[in-house]
Amino acid sequence: MQDTLYIAELTSGVSSAANIEYHATIVKEKALKRFAIKLCNETIAKAINEEVSPFETLDYLEGSLLDVRKGINESNTERIGENTEVLYKHIEKLRKRDYSGFKKFGFRDLDAATGGMENGELVVVSAPEKSGKTTMLLQILMRNALDGVPSLLFSQEMSIRQIKIRYAVMQSGVDYVSFVNGRLSNEEWHKIYEVIEGWKNLPIFINENMYSILDIRADIQSQINVNKIGLVAVDYIQIILPPEKKRIMSRQEEVAMISRTLKTLAKENKVPVLALSQVNEDGKTRESRAIQHDLDKLITWEKNENKEGLSGFEVPLKIVQRMGSGSSGQVKLWYKTDTGTFGNINHTEPPIF
Numbered sequence: 130m131q132d133t134l135y136i137a138e139l140t141s142g143v144s145s146a147a148n149i150e151y152h153a154t155i156v157k158e159k160a161l162k163r164f165a166i167k168l169c170n171e172t173i174a175k176a177i178n179e180e181v182s183p184f185e186t187l188d189y190l191e192g193s194l195l196d197v198r199k200g201i202n203e204s205n206t207e208r209i210g211e212n213t214e215v216l217y218k219h220i221e222k223l224r225k226r227d228y229s230g231f232k233k234f235g236f237r238d239l240d241a242a243t244g245g246m247e248n249g250e251l252v253v254v255s256a257p258e259k260s261g262k263t264t265m266l267l268q269i270l271m272r273n274a275l276d277g278v279p280s281l282l283f284s285q286e287m288s289i290r291q292i293k294i295r296y297a298v299m300q301s302g303v304d305y306v307s308f309v310n311g312r313l314s315n316e317e318w319h320k321i322y323e324v325i326e327g328w329k330n331l332p333i334f335i336n337e338n339m340y341s342i343l344d345i346r347a348d349i350q351s352q353i354n355v356n357k358i359g360l361v362a363v364d365y366i367q368i369i370l371p372p373e374k375k376r377i378m379s380r381q382e383e384v385a386m387i388s389r390t391l392k393t394l395a396k397e398n399k400v401p402v403l404a405l406s407q408v409n410e411d412g413k414t415r416e417s418r419a420i421q422h423d424l425d426k427l428i429t430w431e432k433n434e435n436k437e438g439l440s441g442f443e444v445p446l447k448i449v450q451r452m453g454s455g456s457s458g459q460v461k462l463w464y465k466t467d468t469g470t471f472g473n474i475n476h477t478e479p480p481i482f
Contacts, residue, residue, distance in 0.1 A: 235272030246401035250425040255406040279332035365405035
C-alpha cells in the first residue's frame with residue numbers, strides 16, 4: 130500500500146505536458162540571463178584590457194546585445210516551400226500594382242516607376258555635390274511623416290536647426306533668399322510660423338550626432354523600440370566612420386563595409402533605409418561601385434548647370450532597380466528654384482506636402 134502511495138506521489142510531482150510551453154519559456158529566460166551574465170563578464174574583461182580600444186569593446190557589446198534580443202541563436206532559416214501563402218499574397222499585390230505596404234517617395238512618376246520603398250531595402254540617392262540630394266531626402270521624409278510613418282534622419286551634414294529652417298521654407302513656399310535676408314512680407318512670416326506650429330505631433334526624429342556606423346545601429350534599435358520608426362534616412366554614406374578597429378582598411382573598403390551594414394540594418398529591422406551618396410561627375414569612383422553592390426534601388430542624376438535666372442527646370446532621374454542584373458528606367462522631376470524643392474513634372478500641380 131505504501132509503495133502505491135509513493136508511486137502516486139511521484140507522478141503528481143511531474144509537470145504535465147499541458148504546461149510544457151510555460152516551462153519552456155522559463156528555460157529560455159534562464160538561458161537569456163546566463164547569456165547576459167556571460168556577456169557582462171566578457172565586456173568587463175575587455176574594458177579593463179589596455180590593448181583593447183573602447184570602440185572595439187562597444188562594438189562587441191552592441192553586436193552581442195543584438196543576439197540577446199533575438200533570443201540566442203534563433204534560426205531564420207526556412208525551407209523554400211514553406212510559408213508560400215505569404216509569398217502568394219505579396220505577388221498578388223504586385224500583380225494588382227498595390228503598393229500599400231511600401232513607403233512612398235512622394236513623387237507621382239517616381240512612385241509609379243518603382244512602387245516606392247519596401248521594408249528591408251537599401252535605397253541610395255546618388256548625385257554630385259550641391260545638386261539637391263538633401264532636399265529630395267527631406268521631402269521624402271516629410272511626405273512619409275505626413276502619411277503617419279515615423280521617420281528617423283541621421284544628419285552630420287546639417288544641424289537640427291538648419292534642417293528645421295529648410296523644412297519651414299519648403300513647406301511655407303516662401304523664397305529662400307528673401308527668408309535668409311529677412312525680407313518676407315508679414316503674411317509670409319505668418320506662413321512660416323503656421324508651418325512650425327503644425328510640427329508638434331509630426332513623427333520626424335533627427336539625430337545630428339552620428340559619427341560612426343555603431344552610433345547609427347544603436348539609435349535605430351532604440352528609436353524603433355520607442356517610436357516605432359518605419360523609415361530610416363542617412364545623410365550621407367561617405368561621411369560615416371567605421372568602427373575603430375576597422376579604420377586600418379582603405380576608404381573603399383570602409384565605404385563598402387558601411388553600405389553593407391546599412392543593408393543589414395534594413396533587413397534586420399524590417400524598414401527601408403534611404404541613404405545619400407556623393408559621387409564625382411562621372412559617377413564611377415571605386416567608392417560608388419562599392420556601394421552599388423549592396424543597394425536595392427539607385428536614383429541618380431547629373432548636376433544641372435547654367436540654370437540661374439530660371440523659375441524652374443526639369444531634372445531627369447535615372448533609376449536602377451537591383452534585381453539580378455538590375456533594371457533601369459528614367460523619370461523627370463521639376464525643380465523649383467525659389468523654394469529649392471522638387472515636384473512632379475507637371476509643375477502646375479500643388480507641392481507634394
